[in-house]
Amino acid sequence: MxxxxxxxxxxxxxxxxxxxxxxxxxxxxxxxxxxxxxxxxxxxxxxxxxxxxxxxxxxxxxxxxxxxxxxxxxxxxxxxxxxxxxxxxxxxxxxxxxxxxxxxxxxxxxxDPREFAAVIAQVRAHCDRLDEVHAQLVKARAEYR
Structure with a gap:
């Protein structure tokens, strides 16, 4: 295939x-x-x-x-x-x-390519964490009202 x-x-x-x-x-x-x-x-x-x-x-x-x-x-x-x-x-x-x-x-x-890939992976993981924080913020604002 x-x-x-x-x-x-x-x-x-x-x-x-x-x-x-x-x-x-x-x-x-x-x-x-x-x-x-x-x-x-x-x-x-x-x-x-x-x-x-x-x-x-x-x-x-x-x-x-x-x-x-x-x-x-x-x-x-x-x-x-x-x-x-x-x-x-x-x-x-x-x-x-x-x-x-x-x-x-x-x-x-x-x-070098390996080091740059490691930086990209760290930033990507942090962006995933920021998505979680964003969801927490949305929930906190909804509960606050």
Missing amino acids: DTLLPEPAAVPSHSPRTWLRQIHSGGQIFETCPAWCTDNHRSDDSGFLDDLSHGAHFNGPELPVSDAEHGSLPMPVFAGRINVDPYSEDPRRSVPHIHLEPFQDEVMECL
Whole structure:
């Protein structure tokens, strides 16, 4: 029996871009972006080898967070970036990894697929718990009246 599998989620793919890069210590090298890289690399035409990174940002939902001075402000949560630093000596950075911002200005760096899956599982479990709390709130409000 054939099982129909869902189509994989569409991931934007860009044609790999190649450019000539001047190396600060002398010489030059042709750089090529991975197909998934969405960085513009406008200022990456020269520099140190390890200054280069490739990446693709992903947005997170914005939640209205209370602010004493401004009332409520939108705060992005769980935004981040798929990233690779191809010339890094750190093996965690020299392969594609996730930089995740659980909330603005706080970063979980260099998550590999296993670590990122663990974060997703924790968040999913917490959302299940929030569903339970929501049901408790609905019940509490009904009893309160």
